[in-house]
Amino acid sequence: MTSVDLSTTIGNAWFPNPIFTASGCASSGRELAQFFPLNDLGGVVTKSVMSKARTGRPTPRMAETPSGMLNSIGLQGPGIDAFIAKDIPYLIEQKARIIVSIAGETVEEYSTLARKLRSVSGISAIEVNISCPNVENRGMVFACDPDASRRVIDGVRRTIGGELPIIAKLSPDVTDLVSIARGVVDAGADALALINTVLGMVINLDTMRPHLGGKTGGLSGPAIRPIAVRAIYQVHEAMPKVPILGMGGVSNGRDALEMIAAGASGVSIGTASFGNPMALISVAQELKDLLNAKGFTSLRDAIGFAHRIERPQ
Amino acid sequence: MTSVDLSTTIGNAWFPNPIFTASGCASSGRELAQFFPLNDLGGVVTKSVMSKARTGRPTPRMAETPSGMLNSIGLQGPGIDAFIAKDIPYLIEQKARIIVSIAGETVEEYSTLARKLRSVSGISAIEVNISCPNVENRGMVFACDPDASRRVIDGVRRTIGGELPIIAKLSPDVTDLVSIARGVVDAGADALALINTVLGMVINLDTMRPHLGGKTGGLSGPAIRPIAVRAIYQVHEAMPKVPILGMGGVSNGRDALEMIAAGASGVSIGTASFGNPMALISVAQELKDLLNAKGFTSLRDAIGFAHRIERPQ
Amino acid sequence: MALINKNAAQISAALVSNKRVGQYHQLIINIGDLAQLCKPGNFVAISVGGETSGMVLRRAFAISRVSTSTTFGGTMELIVAPHGQGSRWLCAQPEGATLNLVVPLGTAFGIPTEPVQVLLVGGGYGSAPLFGLAETLNARGCRVDMLLGASTAGKIYAPMEGKRAVNSLRIYTEDGSMGQMGRVTDPIASLIKDMDIAVIYSCGPMAMLSAINAITSQSDVIHQCAVEESMACGIGICMTCVLPVADETGAVSMLRSCIDGPVMDGAYVQWDKVGQVL
């Protein structure tokens, strides 16, 4: 077996392989480090952090659904200061490549978070999770509002300066994903993360009310993979030069390759790690084997391949 | 076991039970009639018919996905005249209650279809499938455009007159489903059908290109049920008096009850019939047993129940 | 249409036997009296993955043979290639497992009323229904010759018993590991010339059927082929399994291969338009 060059870049950041944790599905890495070295990953995308500590939504916070699950965590977390003090040094010690995910309730909060991160060394990129309710606009999710999402990215870009790549993470729950994507790229995003969870609900038939404490939750897992692949394909078609971190239901090498062929430069694994703590490692290995079997010598050649190959007549 | 009144109404149309075929998942009923009498259903919702005969999209037209499938049929069908001449009389002969689904490429085409149906007797309601590309607006799906969807329903309402209930079938692929729903209700829809399929894609790793002949397809089946339940819940919350025909991944009685509790007055079964030709009958029976077990004497009492019950403290 | 599937029923049935044969599995399933209603060319649709399966669609399999007089009552035989998730699950089922089936489905091979000379051509597991067909044709007094082809020996399915009803059997493999090296379609043109073949019955990959049709269209030979399009429902309600077929007037429409097929008259199938927009 010849070797495959699995390395990838997202903006100016280089990663030895394209497999990342998905934000919120690996905490800050400590728990998975029990199962494999974090340095084996392309990188760790940390759980979205806000400026203050948060306790999150009431339980139950999850419901299993056919080939998927709903979650409603509500961004429980320690706040940016504790995160910078405790989690970043740990990840650096593990030699993990770090993508920090930030979340806010106002445009200003995102900029504040960016300001705090600006001076922290050892970070490869910032993922801006804009699938959060905007308290200044009736709780409308930033990512569903072209204007608000643009302003968030613009604020982060201005604060952070030109160095650190910004990855804008978008919600699929919109009428026109491509136009939202264009907006945030115009505003300074170097890359896009696609997709965040899809809004869903389960009714508990014992109580006859919404099962989740927060009523609605985000649908993730293999159930949403076709939606994610479509989103990646559409956005890559419209903006082939913008790197995409693909995610949504990837649980094996073939799923990852599907996203890469659709246009993803990297792939995040979320829900699959819940069912299989070694998922990140096995996906990376299977992806390598598959690329090899298909005669690719480099991951880069496979990115967006589905756009370039014509239908056999 | 005491008996449960399963009857339901959608607009001014009465149905003995709330279980319907989903448009496009039962053709015009003939094939399922091999397995059970069509008269046992609440009603048959026929495959969306257009004004002219259509051959539809290239094959492959389907891909199985985790707990779901993608389809890309492209509204293959005989056209409204052949449909009225052959399918309606057959369904009337079977004593089936009939909901005719119509689809068009222009606002005008929908009105034309309504005009042709106006004089046909034996129809209980019209379902207006507005999840079709609008050729007059760069192929943008009507249901994703608040203005276009309103104009379609307005045209159909004016043409059909006040008698026949109009059910507007909406797409979940929008940023603000409730506002689209309000728009079509204002324009004259008596009821809403929620949800049509979710746009998705599968890449075939043998060919390394989109698997479906039409590239993208509609995701259906249990995978999308949480999205459908959320859509029904949101719309029923905003407009509790507007009847909803719920659908999306229902395959047993408990799934049906989930939709009813979320606010549906009737439930359509699509993909489940592909895996189980008797699904419609078993869902109806299981729903009845469940309602009974929960002490409901009438379906009506269960509609929207999840909105009325408070969280236990 | 409803007439075509008029015998179809959904049943739970016991897997009587599951044996590996080359790269395939031979499954024998107890379907009771329904066995009497299955004709060569019909197929069965099977649920896969068990109760909590993420696979929502049935899988279609050609009925290889039926037997109405076994100790188990009526049984049907399938030849399954463990290909993807669904077929692998099926091939892994232990004897005694209960399967959920809809059977019999689809059109059957047309049987000549006269004892004519016929050629049966099978590709891969496509040979499966041909042996049951051969018995029927043989009983009608037809002279039955058979050609089987596959990429390699392990993919040739040709059971000893099956050969009884066949006058001659020639095997082709692309790698030469069994029979002659080459394609099963190679000898057809000369066979048509040399023998008085009235009908060719074929079952196998679409490319093979299309190649056979290119040959028969130059002749008077009738081509009855069993097509294989991917099917979501198998019972005619989803419109996923269509292919372009002309009628007597030449008008082409998209017919469902599950209801108007799988057995079709090859002369009417628009082979060059399969998978295209009309």
Added chain:
Amino acid sequence: MALINKNAAQISAALVSNKRVGQYHQLIINIGDLAQLCKPGNFVAISVGGETSGMVLRRAFAISRVSTSTTFGGTMELIVAPHGQGSRWLCAQPEGATLNLVVPLGTAFGIPTEPVQVLLVGGGYGSAPLFGLAETLNARGCRVDMLLGASTAGKIYAPMEGKRAVNSLRIYTEDGSMGQMGRVTDPIASLIKDMDIAVIYSCGPMAMLSAINAITSQSDVIHQCAVEESMACGIGICMTCVLPVADETGAVSMLRSCIDGPVMDGAYVQWDKVGQVL
């Protein structure tokens, strides 16, 4: 934290035995040397539904007992109620089936260093881990009394062998079909008064744990309880399994019951705030 699950590993393991016991199934699984690392209170997370399953999450089960000296090597015993899809699948697995496990997970019951008097209270299958715990406590010289409760006799799990390590065992059922009619929490207050109980160990429904805590909070008795919140990952990465717990300073935070639990000090759990927003 990583320290807590420091022994956890993902393994494939054979189901050695599967027996119905009342309304439960007793499963014995061969986990080899990992058995030595399992402590009373730890749990195991099991994949359900097989390879093509639509169920993407593991199910958590308390480890009832381990045995390090069986003919199979180290084994662990689980008591499973066939409740929903996942547990029904598990209970339907034949002996010899291969299961995918992550084990051992979570905190363990704290064992007193002195031979004190302890009370073990179990509800439903919550009694499962208490028998293994009783053996450990007994070996430490503790006097172990046990109360078990359930709605009905079939839901009382109390194996003969298990009782050896227990000084007294009282059973309560709500329908009176076994033991005394009533709730397992009914006698606790007076037992605390009459006996010199140092620790109550409890495992069962959250309402039971909360009721016990209402009693112990009026006393000096330490309450070690194994909580049961629904868990998506079981290894600390998803934050779904949280409940409000105070620290020494009184500050309440949402702790993960899979990593900071399932065994927690009942005195710190904010029972009235479980399921509420803080």
